[in-house]
Amino acid sequence: MTVLGGKKIVLGVSGGIAAYKTAHLVRLFIKAGAQVRVVMTPASKDFVTPLTLSTLSKNPVVSEFYSEENENELWNNHVELALWADIIVIAPATANTLSKMANGNCDNLLIATYLSAKCPVYFAPAMDLDMYKHPSTKDSFLKLKSFGNSIIPAEKGELASGLSGEGRMAEPENIVAFIENDITEKLPLKGKKILITAGPTYEAIDPVRFIGNHSSGKMGFEIAREAANKGATVILITGPTHLSIEHNFIQVVKVQSAQEMYVACNQFFADVDAAIAAAAVADYKPKNVASQKIKKNDVALSIELEKTIDILASLGKNKEKQYLIGFALETENELEHAKQKIIKKNLDLIVLNSLNDKGAGFGFSTNKVTFIDKNFVVEPMDLKSKADVAKDIISKIITHYNA
Incomplete structure (x- = not known):
């Protein structure tokens, strides 16, 4: 397209x-x-x-x-x-x-x-x-x-x-x-390059099984489409999803695990003007991955987990000129937790999702978000289609570069 x-x-x-x-x-x-x-x-x-x-x-x-x-x-x-x-x-x-x-x-x-x-x-x-x-x-x-x-x-x-x-x-x-x-x-993001992450990550247990989540990738894909439609060159790094996208301005990089997404993000980050971390990256992964399928021998199975690398924090640490946007999916103390992420991860803006809001979160065609900038200005938004939320997010980048 x-x-x-x-x-x-x-x-x-x-x-x-x-x-x-x-x-x-x-x-x-x-x-x-x-x-x-x-x-x-x-x-x-x-x-x-x-x-x-x-x-x-x-x-x-x-x-x-x-x-x-x-x-x-x-x-x-x-x-x-x-x-x-x-x-x-x-x-x-x-x-x-x-x-x-x-x-x-x-x-x-x-x-x-x-x-x-x-x-x-x-x-x-x-x-x-x-x-x-x-x-x-x-x-x-x-x-x-x-x-x-x-x-x-x-x-x-x-x-x-x-x-x-x-x-x-x-x-x-x-x-x-x-x-x-x-x-x-004449497009407002002509000449800008934007990195966007989308979808879940799958953390292998063995060659057959994995730890994942319910992210469909819809939000990230809509953001990528809107950024490209506004003239930006987009690098879309996506975990496993059934979604596809075709646009002359979008380069799709497919990954599976959090580690692969981390490597890809840091490969491109230095050259972009903005980054939007919309992916639902697994927080933990199996410490040891079985080389063969685990047999169903015992009544219980114990898997030792270890933390995955924090991709967004790594981007915030390396940030120079980039406008960095993160996502927060919370179920309690939403605003406080989101504000802490802004500080810890050196973000310019965070997009807060609450699973307490009807029509928000995974699996919906809609989303209800609250924008919080690095000065802790809070801007709650109405329930909208994910395409319209994507427009709101991209307009933040346009405003930033036109300020």
């Missing part, structure tokens, strides 16, 4: 020969994880069919305000379309469509949608060489840029007229890359 994952894109198609390329463009947006709705000008249907684009986008394609064939059909609401969109992309943007956009000549559904938009707008010009260089076209470019719209520059090559030069619509791959790069450059 890329920064376009989850984005809602309205693709506006105007009437130029390059409209045939929009079938591939829609596929690339869908592959990137975006939702796509297509608005066509009437003229564009001479170059690519609505059926093609609706099939690829998995959404109905709209072109007119209402259907002349069915007077009982609801009108196509341009305002609803514009407000739905996170991004509007107009490709190809012909000279005619560009002029209408620049001057507010609202005579079709696409222009009405554009004029109602509150989201970022990208346009990819496509026209013949002399049309592209004409003063009126250049004037449209300047006006649209002044409105805050972004131009995806036309490319040089063979044109429909047989001439060769500037005016070709950017290739679909280049349009997607342009938008992704533009979004990434």
Whole structure:
């Protein structure tokens, strides 16, 4: 998944020969994880069919305000379309469509949608060489840029007229890359590297059995996803979990034991800007691990345990520039225990979970946390989805670096 994952894109198609390329463009947006709705000008249907684009986008394609064939059909609401969109992309943007956009000549559904938009707008010009260089076209470019719209520059090559030069619509791959790069450059954590731990650790008793806990890893994975969506390069160190994540900005490092997680964390920690220790690391492990499966011979089995290394404390000890966030899962004297961890482990922020709160802890899709910073400022939060809690946590890092 890329920064376009989850984005809602309205693709506006105007009437130029390059409209045939929009079938591939829609596929690339869908592959990137975006939702796509297509608005066509009437003229564009001479170059690519609505059926093609609706099939690829998995959404109905709209072109007119209402259907002349069915007077009982609801009108196509341009305002609803514009407000739905996170991004509007107009490709190809012909000279005619560009002029209408620049001057507010609202005579079709696409222009009405554009004029109602509150989201970022990208346009990819496509026209013949002399049309592209004409003063009126250049004037449209300047006006649209002044409105805050972004131009995806036309490319040089063979044109429909047989001439060769500037005016070709950017290739679909280049349009997607342009938008992704533009979004990434504006993300608040662009250039930051964040280490995140997630899931449980398994401490071996023998080759078959282990000591573990009920952590699913959901919280850590949601934090990693949100950090990446905000532009950070993420190193996600995860214990055993059924979860998976695919994102261009996330490197997944899989471990089993607390010792393996400790080694991995300290391998990457010096180079990161922030670290979030969301993993439920085992506090104890068997002192001696049997090399063969332990046979069920006796009524009772005694296993001597020893402490595992405190990963978070080791990171706090080595902390220099890093913004360090820990988690505390408590059942009693929650605030006092959390404050002690801040001091002992040299944390900047701790995320407190109480198992006394309904909907919090392991196995839930929700969480209820309290933030406590190194100055002991306490900020209790409402019960939220883990995805929303992840947003709150990442916003703390954004605030820290923007302060």
